[in-house]
Amino acid sequence: MTMSREKKTRSRFFEFFLEKFLSEKYREAFVGDLLEGYEARASDGRTSAKIWLVFQFLSSVLSLLKKNIYGSLAMFKNYFLMAFRNLKKHRAYTLINIFGLALGLSAAILILLYLQFEISYDRFHKNAESIYRICIRNLREGRFEAESHIFTAPIGPDMKKDFPEVEDFVRMSTPRTAYLAIDNEAFRVDQIRHASPGLFEVFDFKLLSGSPQSALADPFSLLLSEQTAKGIFGHEDPIGKTVRIGHEDLYKVTGVFADPPPNSSIRFNALISFATLYARPIMGMDWDGGNQIVTYIQLRKNASASSVEKKFPDFLWQNINEKIAPYGWKYEAYLQPMKKVHFYHDESSRTALVNFYTFSAVAVFILLIACINFINLTTARAARRAKEVGIRKVIGAHRGNLIRQFLGESVVMTGLAFAVGIGFAFILTPTYNQLLNKELNPAGLINTISILGLFFLILVVAVASGIHPAFYMSSFQPVKTLKGIFDSARSKKRFRNALVVFQFVISVTLIVCTFLIRNQLRYIKSVELGYGKENMVVLPLADRNLRTKTEEIRTALLALPGISGAAASSEVPYNGFTSNGYIPEGYSHSIMIHALDADEHFLETYGIDLVKGRSFSREFATDKDAYLINETLAKQLGWDDPLGKTIRRNGDRMVIGVVKDFQFATLHNTIAPLLITNTPWGNEFGFLSVKIKTDDIPGTLGAIEKAFKNFSPLIPFEYFFLDDAFDRLYRSEERFEKIFQYFSLLAVCIALLGLFSLSAYSAQQKSKEIGIRKVLGATAPQILSLFSRETIVLIIVSNAIAFPVALFVIQRWLGNFAYRSSISLWAFVFAFFGSIAAAFLTISYQSVKAALRKPADELRSE
């Protein structure tokens, strides 16, 4: 009988295992025995024989294994027993140690959750690897001026035509808010964007109904998100329905899409076919038409972004740079990988990126502090276990055994702390989500990578916190430890002190940063904006009725009591205005200037001063075609006397006045060039700003609503206070600040926890010294000061190191703001005294206890 191949490999497999467990002379016979048993049973049935064989083999391995490791198994049992007894004996110490580590870990897990969410942005697109966003840099005389992802309309299609690497492209307009009206009802929808048909092919947004190929093909097609559709049509099928948007244009609903997932950087609640922009051009759709379109391109498989980028200079030269070069302007383009878009979403504020790095650092620091506690406590406790180590060594334990024992102990402790920490994290998640305004789910962390990562983390923490005690304790000389001569080695103490200093450097840095971040946010809200935002009620002019009768509404509102002024404008300041291309006198190409359309009451209502010239006036018919500019624009154009100069968009317009700079965008930016026209597009303004001056705000609002309803009974009355809207701009920063604050507090708490148990240890160690001192006449305060002196010195050193670090960090953070608060000395003063006071209070519990103990209790034992 010859062996089949399969059998051969199987027996080889057996042999490999047996090599480990069975001495060589029996190996062959053992395999033979197995095969004989198998053959004897094979006549009854192959399957049952196979089962017998497998079972025999496994149980054999088990018994052989048991024989081989029996000795070390007993040792392990002993280690566990010792570890458990040790933990039980020092219950407080164990609790503090585990609790501290658990707290640190749960914070790290929560932060990890956030980081994981941030990283997951835009990765749900199957093609994410090959999608890029086109970004541009604007150069003037070779100097960098601005960076943006908003560029001209034709770049997408032209690239597809000229670049063989480009598979497809998607064009989108920037989001805007509008009212969607059906029959006699209107709904406010924000994040409405135009999108080209490639959207559902390049990206993985889900279309619930409608065809991905044709839904965005025809002009005046409208797609709604599931939520928006439900809000407008209820349970009716919206497909084929007609919706009116804005300027009396009728759109046909051709599709419903699933709301973009929360980790999509591209957001939209409604989509309008891009073709609509050609049917009703509200902007130039060619290379000279200005920058208003975001373009994403998808490259072919194995095409590289750099090969495309290499062709950009020629491509841009032919299409745009050649024309603007004589005036010193130039565009450079680059491809931004889709996965980076979230972190570089908006060129002016990289909050997401800053937050990401900050929180990563905070997570690492908190974990470090917790680990240091573990290391410090364990080394400090070493003296108590010195005898155990001595005895083990005398009995014959190798250093390796001891190292294994102590590392094992720290693995057990860390594992326990992890379990508790994960529990904490789950409990804290709802609160955390509320703070972050996100919906993170810790269950999302349950996947292979995170579980492996978690094990890795456990191992790292266990080794990091166990390695020092393991090697330190195992180096004890048994003779000395057993004789009781255990000097608590000065160098070890220095090491411990260094770790304490490190912990407090981190804590103090976090405290200082928390204060300064708060300062900055408070400062931002108090920055002189150059216009009055208080008591300003803004009424969106939601439909045509309102927009055509702006003047009448204004008159009606002014007649109400408690209203001191009203003005109509295309937008209201706080979040920035759109920009258009304009050609100022002496230029022959357009430059981007922010533009606001406002009526003649705007400056007065908002309290914006005029520096030169005059404001718009009804007395001059030509004012309809005149411009006001701000100081920044005048300076940028180099016009000392701008009055009478012209700027061209649709024909030359004269500058009749210069307004004092006011901040119309967020304070991340400096004040940008601005131009104010008196004529809105289509002669219709978008907002009516009403300055109220009354104590009865609800009553006044009621009166405004009533007046409003007279003009447009269908549109829901909506308003917002300008200062609220302004505050909302900084909400994400405030959230960041709040979370940062909590985590800093946590870091400080963990550090103090460590200090607390260290002081307990040293109180115990010095109990005899204290006893003798008391016998010799020392008073309790003297002992207290003796006790605290060393710690206080450590804290002062920590502060000295932390201050420059904090200064460096906070300056980097402030770099995100164009308006920076001065760095307050108070933050440092507070951190300094706060940390000293906190440390003093923490250790004083132990030191007071030690100082008040009766010396007889301490000394009688010897």
Add this chain to the structure above:
Amino acid sequence: MTDKYISRPEEIVLLAVRKLEDNAYGITIRNFIQELTGKYWSIGAIYVPLERLEKKGLLISHNSTPSQERGGRRKRLFKLTPAGVEELDEICRINAILWKDYPKLSPDRNE
């Protein structure tokens, strides 16, 4: 005879080798013991006492000539050494003394 007593599994295995005479090797010993005790024994578990007994010098083993069976693998045949025979005799002697009045002991337990 060794200085130390041998364990119960070792004793059983030693006896089994004695009983199986010239046919004592892994699977026969295992089958014999399993039948005798009615408990599950893995072949691997047999080799543990076998190895110990051989180390103690109570057993000696040699390879058989390979045959077509067992996938061409040789058997490891075990045989008692004189010391092994002496050990069994000694166990038998001690057990005989110890167990002599066993039946008389058990009815007393009911009182």
